Amino acid sequence: MAQRILICDDAIFMRTMIADILSGAGYEIAGEAASGLQAVERYKTVKPDLVTMDIVMPDMGGIDAVKAIIALDPNAKILMCSAMGQQALVVEAIQSGAKDFVVKPFQPARVLEAVQRVLGG
Amino acid sequence: MTDARRARYVALFASEARPLxxxxRRALSQWQDDPTQPDGAEEIFRALHTIKGMAASLEFTAAADLAHATETTLSTVRRGDQVATAAWLRAFEVALDDISAACERAIADAGGALTPADQHAVPQGPRIVRVDLDRLDALLSDLGSLITARQELERRAAADRFSPTARAALQMSHRLDTLQDRILDVRLAPLSEVFERIPPMVRDLGRALGKDVAVDVTGNPLEVDRAILDQLAEPLLHLLRNAVDHGIEFADVRRAAGKRPxxxxxxxxxxxxxxxxxxxTDDGRGIDRDVVARRAREMGILEDDATLTDDGLLAVLERPGFSMADTVTDVSGRGVGLDVVVARMRDIGASLSLTTVLGRGTVFSLKLPTRLGIVRALVTGIGDERYVMPLTHVIELVAWQPDLVGQQDGRAVLFVRGEALPIVDLRRLLLYRGAEPPARRPAVVFEANGQRVALLTDSVHGQVDAVIQPIERPAGLARWITGATVLDDGRPALLMDLASVV
Structure with missing residues (x-):
């Protein structure tokens, strides 16, 4: 069965792009969230195999959402999506329990590589 | 990314970036009403951040760079490093307008935020204007001067990155990049212009020689710069004449070898x-590397007894003056006038490689740049003459001092931090007989073909983005001179191919 992914980003543009990359590689898009709060709520209901998480979002940022999701499920697999120049935030996210990160603008091969790595590990 | 998918992303970009x-702007105006209440800063920051990410994904570089620069400036206020004065907020408002304009331009350039169906709604054939190449050359030369002027502007603007001048410079810079791409695009011409001459040429030559030769040509629609295409015809047709004349065997010979007649x-x-x-590619007799090697040894070009590799074979065949006398060409396949072909290829920045199997055939592979180069280059001088060299090979400049020069294995060397670099004197290369050299001469340390060399010049005059023009090649012109450019003071300069100097 295809592995299920929850995509969290406040921009429809970015969610569409990530969804295109992942569904093109055979993953199932289990749900989408446009804010940190939504991400936590959706995580509870869809129970995805992996979450992609933007850092800068309204109503709870990506890092707080990582902390909340890890508190719910210590085994949650979360991949951070950061822009250039956010190294410090990426480090904080990883310390909070995120497994890996990719940098925008996305290169499909990089995204898929990271998703496979996180799902495999 | 497919066109349809890209059009969808552009539409999404337009529908998200505009409301953001x-x-x-609304958050900024509230902030301007009460500068002590920067509640809107957070929303503005997220908007800029999102726009930056989307624009970068679509390679809308101007919009992405502006959004990034503005986001960075906003961070200084959010961190408290900078106070949001009324003047600062006004400058910020202008920055938002600039981003908005850059986004709209990018959306328009990408064909507008149309759905793919809309794009197919208005079928229209190409509308053609014929333009003299001299006019396009003039355009390119003006562009070169603009690029030189831009460097000065960028240098001055770097002092204060958030000044209106710096932002204007950044915008101009991006427009200039686009202009450069468009001018270079206008110069493109399809390979078919040369390729369509191939089948009749091969047929006529085959008939004249009494050979049955079929030719198959593919890749007609690919485009290269007009100046490159013009220089390509002669060497390409030369290689084909060689293939028909010396490569393809007569029918009886082919039959005897078990080939199609x-x-x-x-x-x-x-x-x-x-x-x-x-x-x-031809399916002829191939080049007999043993015969070529024997001939090369007779001429003193080749010393060892090793079998020639394909590269080694080409290196021998392309030597000016390497003659394959009549008797030799008949058994060796091809190789007449390859020095001329290779020289022409170098002039347009192309390279040539060769694979051959005796009795089976030969493949010549030409690698051409598609667009004329604008090369970041170092300007050096010998007397009043100027020579430019691409910065890709240059490592550093060293002030020459007598105590840094020594001898090693009978060669003059320059000691740079303990490393002994062979010295090549540009004056000697040029056989320059003008004014005496200055007392202290700078050396350009460069690396090519895995080797570091110190090139002695008389003077160094900084860097330029040089628009390189191919040059006519009079007899006797050194092979390491591969192009020409005009410097910002109107002086001509020759482009050196450092790899061929080593």
């Missing part, structure tokens, strides 16, 4: 990134 910018030649072009590769 409107929201950011009719010979075949394929000319196939394909895109390889920014380059076009043209392969000319």
């Amino acid at each position: 910018l409107t929201g950011a 009719g010979g075949r030649i394929a000319v196939a072009a394909r895109q390889d990134g920014e380059a076009v590769i043209i392969e000319i």
